Amino acid sequence: MLWRVGERGGGGASSPVPLLSVLRTYRAGWLPRDLVAGLVLTALLVPQGMAYAELAGLPAITGLYTSILCLLAYAVFGPSRILVLGPDSSLGPMIAATVLPLVAAGGDPQRAVALASALALMTGAIMAIAGLGGLGFVADLISKPTMIGYLNGLALTILVGQLPKLCGFSVDAEGFGGEVAGLVRGVLGGEVVPAALAVGLGGLVLIGVLQRVLPRVPGVLVVVVLSMLAAALFGLDEHGVALVGPLPQGFPPPTVPLITAADLLPLAAGAVGIALVSLTDTISTASAFAARDGRTIDGDREIVGIGAANLAAGFFQGFPVSTSGSRTAVAWQVGSRTQVTGLVGAAAITLILLLAPGLLRTLPQPTLAAVVIAASVSLADLPATLRLLRVRRSEFALSVAAFLGVVLLGVLPGIAVAVALSIGNVFRRAWWPYQTVLGRVPGLPGYHDVRSYPEAELLPSCVLVRFDAPLFFANARTFRKQLERRSRTEPAPRWIVVAAEPITDVDTTAADMLHDLDVALNARAVHLVFAGMKDPVRRKIDRYELTRTIDPAHFFPTVDAAVDAFRHETGERWTAPRPG
Incomplete structure (x- = not known):
């Protein structure tokens, strides 16, 4: 196997700049898959990046800047061959809670951007120092049963979160229970848009059929292109189907955010919390996807890689980023082979900003929901869960507990539950050994x-x-x-x-x-x-x-x-x- 860069699984070269090792061993046959995966990710990153920026209380355009820079930096310094970084819905409220109280009365957006960029720089510095200091052992604290439960829970929460968009309406709720209740209220209240549901379900079915019948055909990209054509030909927006719409235009120069001394302590406190959350999420997701190919990860280098991504985003009016389980699942599902996928995504978003901000304006939101739902289904591993039930009930219980932690407490608290359960299981075995x-x-x-x-x-x-x-x-x-x-x-x-x-x-x-x-x-x-x-x-x-x-x-x-x-x-x- 050539995929040893920054990962453990049988040896291989290791480079301070993993991208150089990837490029030295790159095969021409991988390029089509990486190109397709990069373009598919672009279709997801653009609207999600804008939405998560607004969730953090920032201008939508900063989400695109953040996406570009974190993809580039992680492609260069990140050891995982498939991990996708970007703006994250879980970090949005934490960023807002840190930045917005420091913004002057009237909500100056430029000051908010400067504070968020400084927060990204602090977060990146904390994570880079942690990685260089050898704190990647966190990767060894999550057992496979708890990881299976975590991914099952993540799959369910992503699925439920995307169903309203698939049906053509939105739900303003927190937590799994709130999202389920909002979905039920919307369906019973007649908020479902038939055209949106048809587009979303049609895309979901077509993705599934293409994966089974023609696995070599990039089904996700086919669905995205067909849905855009349908929106343009049949005027789906006139039938209540939400579209992505035109994008802002332009790209920022490198910028050093200017903040005051009074901002340092609140930003540092927020950066520590965000770094802990992002670190755990990244290690968990990286471990899960590496395990699918029989690898283990180098946790220290993962931390350095995501630290570099945050530093890069901070110098270009960006905000803190984390790993995206759903977008990584999309890249894995489409067939991404290397971080060239991230380079393609960054280049595509840049070209869209500079040359064609209206390219994706006809992309239906239900199609994006269908893509993410299809990816979430691939995260779940029910056969492995049933095997645990057959072979070791105690580890099945751990897996179920991790699943419930994600579903009932949220994705990030669920990760904390998974780590705690893994550590607790180790301690239990040492406390009451055989x-x-x-x-x-x-x-x-x-x-x-x-x-x-x-x-x-x-x-x-x-x-x-x-x-x-x-x-x-x-x-x-x-x-x-x-x-x-x-x-x-x-x-x-x-x-x-x-x-x-x-x-x-x-x-x-x-x-x-x-x-x-x-x-x-x-x-x-x-x-x-x-x-x-x-x-x-x-x-x-x-x-x-x-x-x-x-x-x-x-x-x-x-x-x-x-x-x-x-x-x-x-x-x-x-x-x-x-x-x-």
Whole structure:
């Protein structure tokens, strides 16, 4: 595979400027797909960029400036081959909440633009520093089950959010419940525009048919072109179908935003919040799409890439940006191969601004809704969800919880829920790890879990236990309870041998627990023995001075060595388990 630039998945070259590596290995056969994907994205980026700018309380034209610059910068510095950045509906309210209180009475739009640009520069700087500082580990904190649930939830929220536009009306509501209620009210209230619904459903059906029957044909682009022709030929706007309309014209020069000292602290606070949200969203989306091709991502470089995109937007009257799950899904669905797609999109928007601001004026809004809905459907992975239900109920529950987090709390809080669930699951496994008794199975080398092999032979007066986690403050009590319970069985054991290879660490809390445990066991004539302990862990045991309590002779290199020593001392032989 040639797609190794900035991603982990089997090696490959890595460059400070990923685009250079992409261009060196670029194949001519990829260009048609990248061109088509770039043009399709242009049809989405133009109206969405304008709308999200207004959502942030800024002139609509700034959304186009932002789209161009973030696409260019991420294409150069971003490691993902397919991720699409741009103005984001989730960041819009955060930008407005930061900028609008600082705008002078009367709402000077130029000051608002300067403040938003400064906010983008601060956000970009924070993210670039974070990436260079190695904070991309966030990418490793999201498990696959929670990612599946996150994407399923994202697919549903995108679908519901686009249905009103598909039907020809709009809903002014917050949250999934509000959007569903608004959709129902609009349908029951007769707000559906038949012509708009026909255009939207027709486009959605045609996209699906082309994907199945003619997968090599860019169905999304075909639908966009046909809907524009239909709007022009049949006057769809006269039948109530909303069109994109003419675009503003022109392109800004590089600009350093001028702000006052009093603006710095509020903008910095807003930039930190936006950076955290954008970082999490970007890592989540990048991880999800990389996983579809069997890759993992370089989280640090992803953060640097999106930081560069924000910095570029800030110098050209733009505002903070994030990853777009829906637009990335469109690029993936259409067949984008590299960030050349982003370069094509940036160039197309620039040409439209300079030469043909009226090119997309006849594009029906329901068609855009159909494109986004088709992309959202591709995000959902129901087979993987059902597989989790079959193979591991606990991870299915995690996936459902992440799904509900996105649907009930919103996309960005849902990401936070997914991260928290993943971290919580790791902590749960370390807190209550798998623990078992080991026995000898005739004909099989080594020692094996008696749960898996009930016929395993046991050694009288010697209990072999395994604890599959590092010993630290959270599970120290669990470990002690298990061994104390084993020490009280009848007949009472003389040795409790801990197969210590899975124990990769012992913290000071666990060390104090081991001291107290050994004292308590010795009082009942039971010896605590360790076998197969890793050298780094053994050095910590020595540093904690535990060998003053635990006999240094009770540390063995292997379980076999410990068993041989016990049998030599006691003469015990392996016995079959008692029935029942």
